Amino acid sequence: MSEETRKTTRTALSWDQEFKEPGVKDLRALLLQISGASTVGNIEIFRLCLAIGYESGIKRPVPSRASDAVRIGDLKETDSALFRIIAIDDEKNGEVLLDENKIYDVVEQYAAQGLMILCQEMARQPSFADWLNSKLFKSLKRQVAG
Amino acid sequence: MRIERIRVENFGVLHNIDLDLAASNPNIVFVNGFNGRGKTTFLDSIKWAFYAEEPRQSKFLSNYALKNTPDQGTIVVRVVVSLIMDSNGAIATVEREQTFQRIQDGVSRRVGASVLTVQTRNATAGSLTETLSEIDAEKWLNHYFAKKLMNFFLFNGESMAKFFDSKVKDNIEGAVRQIARVDRFEDMANGLDTIAQAHNKKIARLVGARTERIALDLEDARSVLRKLHDSAVSDSKTLSELREQREKKSAILEGKEGIEASVVELKEVEKSIGVFQENLAGAQELFQNEIMSYGVLGILAPAMNELFVQIENAKKEDRLPPPWDPERIRALLANETCICGAHLTPNGEAASQLTKLIERYQVSSTVGKQLSELGSKANEVKSALTGGWKIVNLHNSSIVENQRQLNISVNRRTELLDSISDIDLTEVGSAASEIKRLDREIERLVGSISATEVKGRLVQGQVDQLQRDFDKASEGNKAAEKLRIEAKFAREVAAAARSIHVEAIKRVRERIQDSFNAKFGTVKEGSFQSEITDDFEIVIKNEYGQVTELSEGEKMMQAYAFSMALREVINLSFPLIVDTPFGRLDGKNRQDLARKIVTFLKAQTAGREFQAMFMMHDLEYTPYTKRYFSELQPFEAFLGSDPENPTVRSRMGFGIDPDWTQVEAWKDWSEGKIK
Numbered sequence: 001m002s003e004e005t006r007k008t009t010r011t012a013l014s015w016d017q018e019f020k021e022p023g024v025k026d027l028r029a030l031l032l033q034i035s036g037a038s039t040v041g042n043i044e045i046f047r048l049c050l051a052i053g054y055e056s057g058i059k060r061p062v063p064s065r066a067s068d069a070v071r072i073g074d075l076k077e078t079d080s081a082l083f084r085i086i087a088i089d090d091e092k093n094g095e096v097l098l099d100e101n102k103i104y105d106v107v108e109q110y111a112a113q114g115l116m117i118l119c120q121e122m123a124r125q126p127s128f129a130d131w132l133n134s135k136l137f138k139s140l141k142r143q144v145a146g
Numbered sequence: 147m148r149i150e151r152i153r154v155e156n157f158g159v160l161h162n163i164d165l166d167l168a169a170s171n172p173n174i175v176f177v178n179g180f181n182g183r184g185k186t187t188f189l190d191s192i193k194w195a196f197y198a199e200e201p202r203q204s205k206f207l208s209n210y211a212l213k214n215t216p217d218q219g220t221i222v223v224r225v226v227v228s229l230i231m232d233s234n235g236a237i238a239t240v241e242r243e244q245t246f247q248r249i250q251d252g253v254s255r256r257v258g259a260s261v262l263t264v265q266t267r268n269a270t271a272g273s274l275t276e277t278l279s280e281i282d283a284e285k286w287l288n289h290y291f292a293k294k295l296m297n298f299f300l301f302n303g304e305s306m307a308k309f310f311d312s313k314v315k316d317n318i319e320g321a322v323r324q325i326a327r328v329d330r331f332e333d334m335a336n337g338l339d340t341i342a343q344a345h346n347k348k349i350a351r352l353v354g355a356r357t358e359r360i361a362l363d364l365e366d367a368r369s370v371l372r373k374l375h376d377s378a379v380s381d382s383k384t385l386s387e388l389r390e391q392r393e394k395k396s397a398i399l400e401g402k403e404g405i406e407a408s409v410v411e412l413k414e415v416e417k418s419i420g421v422f423q424e425n426l427a428g429a430q431e432l433f434q435n436e437i438m439s440y441g442v443l444g445i446l447a448p449a450m451n452e453l454f455v456q457i458e459n460a461k462k463e464d465r466l467p468p469p470w471d472p473e474r475i476r477a478l479l480a481n482e483t484c485i486c487g488a489h490l491t492p493n494g495e496a497a498s499q500l501t502k503l504i505e506r507y508q509v510s511s512t513v514g515k516q517l518s519e520l521g522s523k524a525n526e527v528k529s530a531l532t533g534g535w536k537i538v539n540l541h542n543s544s545i546v547e548n549q550r551q552l553n554i555s556v557n558r559r560t561e562l563l564d565s566i567s568d569i570d571l572t573e574v575g576s577a578a579s580e581i582k583r584l585d586r587e588i589e590r591l592v593g594s595i596s597a598t599e600v601k602g603r604l605v606q607g608q609v610d611q612l613q614r615d616f617d618k619a620s621e622g623n624k625a626a627e628k629l630r631i632e633a634k635f636a637r638e639v640a641a642a643a644r645s646i647h648v649e650a651i652k653r654v655r656e657r658i659q660d661s662f663n664a665k666f667g668t669v670k671e672g673s674f675q676s677e678i679t680d681d682f683e684i685v686i687k688n689e690y691g692q693v694t695e696l697s698e699g700e701k702m703m704q705a706y707a708f709s710m711a712l713r714e715v716i717n718l719s720f721p722l723i724v725d726t727p728f729g730r731l732d733g734k735n736r737q738d739l740a741r742k743i744v745t746f747l748k749a750q751t752a753g754r755e756f757q758a759m760f761m762m763h764d765l766e767y768t769p770y771t772k773r774y775f776s777e778l779q780p781f782e783a784f785l786g787s788d789p790e791n792p793t794v795r796s797r798m799g800f801g802i803d804p805d806w807t808q809v810e811a812w813k814d815w816s817e818g819k820i821k
Contacts, residue, residue, distance in 0.1 A: 005512065033600045035434050039607075044438065051445035081523040082446055084516070089452035094460065095509065097516045133434075136441020137542065143444040144535035 008100035013046065013069045016062050016112035023119040030122065034129040043079065046070045046111055053114030054086060055139070060112040062105075069111075072104070083107045147290075147719045148757045149175075150237070151228040156208040156221055157194075158187040158201070161795040165783055172781035173751045175759040178767050178803060179785035184796040185761035186302075188785065189725045193300055195225040195242045196291045198260065207246050207254060210794040215248045220257065222246075231266075239265045240287070262287070291720065298709040299720045303702065303729035331643045331650070332379075336372075338640035343368065345633035346616065349626040357619040364612040367605055374602045378595055385591045392584045398577040412562045415555050422552040429548055433541035440534030447531060450524045457521050460514050654715060661711035668749045669703045669742040684708065698731060699739040706746060721757035728766040736766070740774045747778055764806055769815035 015024055024045060031040045031048075046069050053059070075083075087096045087103040090110075096102050125131040148171070154163040159182075167175065179185050190201040200206055211221045224243040231238050241264075245257040264283035291299070343365060350361035396409075563578045620626040659678045666676060666686075673689035684704070688694045696704060706722070713719050727743065728736045750756045784803035788795035807816035814820045 005516075029604055031438075032604060033597070035438065038603060047442050048438070051442040054449065055445045078523070078527070081520055082443075082449075082527075084520055085453050085524060086446065086449045088456055088520075089449035092452060094456040094513045094517050097513055097520075098509065133437060133441075136437050136444065137538065140437070140441050140444030140531070140535055140538060143447045144531050145539075 005097065006099045006101065008072070008104060010072060010101070010104060012071045013104055013108050013111070014062060015069045016060060016115055019112070019115045019119050020068070023115055023122075026122055027115075027118055030128055034132070043070050043074070043076075047079065047082075049111040049114035049118060050086070050107055051114065052117050053110035053112065056113055056117060058113045059090075059106070059109035060116060062108050062112045069108075086110065147232070147721065148230045148755070149227060149721055149759065150230050151226075152188075152192065153224070153226040154188065154191045155224040156211040157191045157223050157225060158205045158208060159184040159210075159794060159796045160187055160191060160785075161208055161210050161788070161791075163188070163785075163796070163798045165798060167781065170781055172779070173757055174747060174775070174778045174780040175757070175783065176767060176775075176780045177759065177761045177783050177785060177798075178806075179761070179763065179796070180787075180803070180805065181763050183785040183787065185763070185785060186725050189300060189302070189723060189761060191225045192227065192723065193296070194260075195227050195240055196287060197293050197296050198242070198262075199296070206244075208794075210791055212246075212248055212254055213251065213794070217248055217250055220245050220247050221254070237267045238286075238290075239267075240283075241265075295712070295716075298712050299723065301705065301709070301722070301724040301727075303724055303726040331646050335640040335643040338636045338643065339368070339372070342633040342636040342640065345629045345636065349616075349620050349623075349629045349633070352626045352629070353620045353623050357616060360612060360616045360619055364609065364616055367609045367612055371602065371605045371609055374598050374605060378598045378602065381591050381595045381598065385588060385595065388584050388588050388591065392581060392588065395577040395581045395584065408562050408566050412559065412566070415559045415562065419552065419555045419559065422548050422555060426545060426548040426552060429541050429544035433538065433545055436534060436538050436541065440531065440538055443527060443531055443534070447527070450528070453517070453520055453524055457517050460510070460517055463510075657715045658708075658711050661714045662708055665707040665710050665746070665749070666704060669707070669746050670700060697735070698729075699735050699742060702727075702729060702731075702739060703742050703746065706743070710750060719755055719757075721759055723759045723761075725761045726766060727760045727762065737770070737774075740771045744774050744778060751778070764809070764812070769811050769820040772815075 024042075027045055027048075028040050031045065032038075083103055083106075084097055087106045088094055090096075090106045091102075096106075121131060122128050148167075150166075150168050150171075152163070152165045154160040156162075163184075165175075165177070177185060177188060187201070187205060190199075190205065193199045194201070207221065207223060215221050222243050222245050224241065226239060226241045228237060228239045230236070240262070242260055242262045244260040246254045247257050248254050262283045264286045266286075346361045346364060350358040396413075560582070563582055566575075566578045617630060620630055655678050659676060662678075662684075663676050666674075670686075674694060675687045675689075675691075677685045677687065679685060686694045686696060686704070706724075709722060728739055731739055747758060750758070782802065783798060783800050784806075785796045786799055786803040786805055787793075788797040802812065802816075806812040811820060
């Protein structure tokens with residue numbers, strides 16, 4: 001009987017190993033340059049990958065699971081909520097909330113797709129900063145201002 | 147330090163000039179003359195001797211000498227300055243010469259580069275004891291007459307009033323860096339880094355292959371970091387040089403008549419460009435701070451639509467809010483209590499059906515609770531998005547507006563520079579084109595420095611991580627442990643050496659500020675307080691802490707006082723040499739400034755080793771100003787017309803130029819009507 005949500009035994013989310021090196025490193029370097037901040041954490045990079053992957057509507061299977069991206073225990077409430085909202089949208093069924101593993105699989109696969117897209121764009125765009133800023137700005141505008 | 151003698155040969159109108167001060171050894175020297183007699187050329191000749199700053203070709207090689215030399219004959223332009231270096235009587239002679247060959251009348255060519263020699267001699271020995279080679283001579287000059295400080299040693303009164311408006315900031319910074327010996331600390335830090343690196347190699351050998359690999363990575367990363375640092379230092383130096391060149395080119399434009407309006411507007415436009423660039427950078431930074439979080443939320447927000455669909459469905463199916471509490475019903479079942487009026491047998495068919503029903507509703511209830519929570523969270527996110535959009539859009543509008551204004555200003559600057567370069571003045575045209583090129587180069591360098599800084603931060607992060615890995619890997623080995631402590635100490639000292647110049651610069655700035663306050667206080671009326679800001683701007687405030695606007699005369703005295711404060715702090719008392727010390731001040735202000743200068747010079751000469759040389763024209767040095775200055779007992783010399791060749795040669799004499807006594811007030815003075 002499924003009285004409670006099935007908790008995951010995983011401790012962290014993983015990058016897609018195929019694009020992790022040097023994709024994540026390059027992406028971090030570029031985000032540091034764009035933002036002028038002294039650090040850019042894994043969660044910021046993961047969130048960006050997730051958004052880009054989700055926007056593409058394609059999930060990329062993550063075959064070998066490593067715990068190297070974001071520690072689940074460190075997730076903030078908003079991130080956790082966003083992950084669950086994305087899983088619901090992906091499954092079109094609220095009962096996905098009863099299975100944490102499923103939720104993390106979904107976001108991990110979207111993030112893998114996002115990382116792949118970002119790696120391609122880093123290589124292709126003359127100015128990655130302009131491309132990214134424009135994409136984020138347009139999405140925000142579309143969402144709020146219509 | 148005092149000037150004992152200056153000899154000038156074939157330099158512009160100065161055919162053969164000898165200002166010998168050895169016998170009288172005066173504190174104050176006046177070199178007077180009508181306009182065009184070579185006062186500025188005299189200053190230029192000193193500038194050339196010490197700083198290799200050449201005037202324009204037409205003011206460099208003497209026309210007289212060129213005209214009177216046969217074709218293929220050579221002419222040597224030479225300036226020799228003898229200095230008494232200290233109170234012990236040590237003497238130095240700086241001599242620079244440049245050879246020209248006459249091709250034909252009015253045409254010459256340079257023969258080789260200018261040659262500099264410096265001879266030093268201890269007066270008590272009575273003879274030349276050391277003759278320095280050319281390279282050493284450059285070193286000697288760089289030590290005593292660093293080029294960065296040129297503008298603080300040799301003044302032009304006409305530009306003194308705006309001395310602190312433009313180029314001085316960079317110069318002060320350069321001077322302070324030099325005084326604080328920033329480069330020496332940098333060398334020390336590099337040396338210590340090398341020691342730390344050698345220790346790391348030893349540790350790696352002691353501990354093993356893995357550590358050795360980390361050590362190699364660490365060495366690579368440090369090497370990248372050093373290169374980035376060197377590149378940033380070199381770029382900054384180049385940037386400073388380019389800015390200096392640009393100032394000089396701007397000065398050429400400022401000096402041309404007929405284009406003043408364009409030049410004034412150009413200055414305003416350049417100021418605006420600076421403001422818009424600053425605003426743009428600020429707006430971009432603010433935009434960047436917000437867009438990453440709100441933009442990502444914006445992309446993810448459509449996912450919330452499905453959440454709200456699920457919530458609506460749950461409401462329709464009476465699952466939300468959860469219909470009843472499953473735990474309570476399960477408890478009733480366990481206690482075999484009927485809740486529906488029918489008799490329920492534990493584990494009977496009816497109970498089993500009811501249990502399944504409960505399970506289904508429990509799922510609905512658990513999901514419903516989460517959906518309800520997520521709905522609230524989603525609404526929070528939506529509301530945050532609305533607020534975030536307002537902020538991001540505001541910053542974006544600011545970027546767009548500043549970029550638009552910047553484009554307008556940059557286009558206007560190009561138009562102005564184009565219009566100036568259209569003027570049929572080769573020098574002005576080339577200066578304007580050069581400014582455009584320098585602007586592009588400066589912009590490129592600013593970008594490059596900023597990118598290097600970002601890369602530097604990244605590599606520093608890698609270095610720190612590798613160092614931690616290295617330290618961890620080498621734990622447990624006693625010999626390695628000892629070396630590790632030593633290497634750590636070396637690195638810490640290196641870091642301290644790198645940061646110490648920040649403190650050193652601060653101290654030097656404070657010393658200059660204190661000295662400046664004391665000196666400016668002798669001539670500034672009313673209470674005031676000066677402050678040299680972190681950006682090396684000098685701010686004068688009144689007793690209420692408000693920024694005070696200085697009069698033209700006060701601005702000039704500010705330049706004098708600052709220059710003297712700098713001499714005091716660097717402990718090099720090069721004479722104060724000023725061309726047209728009264729600049730373009732009118733009669734009343736001139737008298738006021740004369741009083742101030744006298745007060746100032748009296749304070750400087752009281753019991754101290756100090757020499758000042760002023761070059762004045764007949765409207766500056768009048769019988770009336772002479773009265774103010776008489777208490778200083780100045781040594782008077784003049785540059786007058788050479789009777790043999792009055793148009794192309796000037797001669798030097800002592801006292802008041804006899805030509806002066808033929809006109810106006812000086813005539814009255816010579817006739818005893820003015821005492």
